[in-house]
Amino acid sequence: MPSRIAFHGGSLGAWQVLSTAVVRGEALAPVSHIEVQPGAAPPTGFVEPRWTLTGLISNLRYATRRELTDLRQRQEGLGRPAARQAALIPIKKSAAWWGLAQDERRAIFEEQSAHTAIGLNYLPAIARQLYHCRDLGEPFDFITWFEYAPNEAPAFEELVGRLRETAEWAYVEREIDLRLVRL
Amino acid sequence: MPSRIAFHGGSLGAWQVLSTAVVRGEALAPVSHIEVQPGAAPPTGFVEPRWTLTGLISNLRYATRRELTDLRQRQEGLGRPAARQAALIPIKKSAAWWGLAQDERRAIFEEQSAHTAIGLNYLPAIARQLYHCRDLGEPFDFITWFEYAPNEAPAFEELVGRLRETAEWAYVEREIDLRLVRL
Numbered sequence: 214m215p216s217r218i219a220f221h222g223g224s225l226g227a228w229q230v231l232s233t234a235v236v237r238g239e240a241l242a243p244v245s246h247i248e249v250q251p252g253a254a255p256p257t258g259f260v261e262p263r264w265t266l267t268g269l270i271s272n273l274r275y276a277t278r279r280e281l282t283d284l285r286q287r288q289e290g291l292g293r294p295a296a297r298q299a300a301l302i303p304i305k306k307s308a309a310w311w312g313l314a315q316d317e318r319r320a321i322f323e324e325q326s327a328h329t330a331i332g333l334n335y336l337p338a339i340a341r342q343l344y345h346c347r348d349l350g351e352p353f354d355f356i357t358w359f360e361y362a363p364n365e366a367p368a369f370e371e372l373v374g375r376l377r378e379t380a381e382w383a384y385v386e387r388e389i390d391l392r393l394v395r396l
Numbered sequence: 397m398p399s400r401i402a403f404h405g406g407s408l409g410a411w412q413v414l415s416t417a418v419v420r421g422e423a424l425a426p427v428s429h430i431e432v433q434p435g436a437a438p439p440t441g442f443v444e445p446r447w448t449l450t451g452l453i454s455n456l457r458y459a460t461r462r463e464l465t466d467l468r469q470r471q472e473g474l475g476r477p478a479a480r481q482a483a484l485i486p487i488k489k490s491a492a493w494w495g496l497a498q499d500e501r502r503a504i505f506e507e508q509s510a511h512t513a514i515g516l517n518y519l520p521a522i523a524r525q526l527y528h529c530r531d532l533g534e535p536f537d538f539i540t541w542f543e544y545a546p547n548e549a550p551a552f553e554e555l556v557g558r559l560r561e562t563a564e565w566a567y568v569e570r571e572i573d574l575r576l577v578r579l
Contacts, residue, residue: 217533269531271530271531272494272495273497273498274457274498275498276497276498277497277498277499277500278496278497278499278500280497281497311455312455313461314456314459314460314461314463314464315456315457315458315459315460315502316460316461317460317461319498345531347454348452348454348528348531348532349531349532350400
């Protein structure tokens, strides 16, 4: 069974918020810290978070076996001591995206937008994890999470800049970009 | 946002259970009636259901645009007055299935097993709806629901028989088959 993870935004937490950008759509209430917790348990160490985003690691939706093999050969896990910076980028796609057939979404995602291919260029420096939340009734469809060493921050800017120029991103209707540093 | 639906199994409900077969894996507690309710609200008209299965209509995971067009041209909706019989078949697939890449699952689902193509042969007589529940932490990955007129029952037997012979079904590790009649 897929396991859930909760991102609590508030005034306490293991990650300090360096910046919050509303890339598209409605803002999230500003917070100074993020606490990441596995499961659906109530947050610890808080009086009350201002908001909680919940997601889970689900099966892959677009990657082919060849892409998956490439990713696994090159990627490193979360929690590397040197990867003190992170980005928490929740994303919601439009009804037009979700109404497309699987082959249409795949073609936009990879053949037109090279989503996986772009990300591969930044491995292993930029570690990433995708959490699904659309089917949970959450305000976003995905929570994307990236971890990298401070000297890789320019590479991360390049990565998100390239993704935001793709055909796929025309279907993103809400996106918030929080940059974090581990305390 | 995808909307949820709940199938309550108990001693009251709009559908009477005609038969319950444990096709594979662990049984469900036997019930005499099923009540189908939209949303996550508690059931009405029951003291307490013996079990509740919850799912939601999500985006399509395998169908191409061409398959989707064929389906939409030929299928009819749920709730047709003549379609007094139904089948409620919750299914759980194995970890091996979920560990496959998208192209591998698609190839098994359609190129090897002709899942969509088989179902098309029984449209519009056998109306169908798929509800997703794996990401909800439910005991099954899918709840499949079929509605048909009593004289189409033999055709429905043929349909489920053909699907259970496919390569895709080797990945099904739990399946319960309840046949119902509308009261």
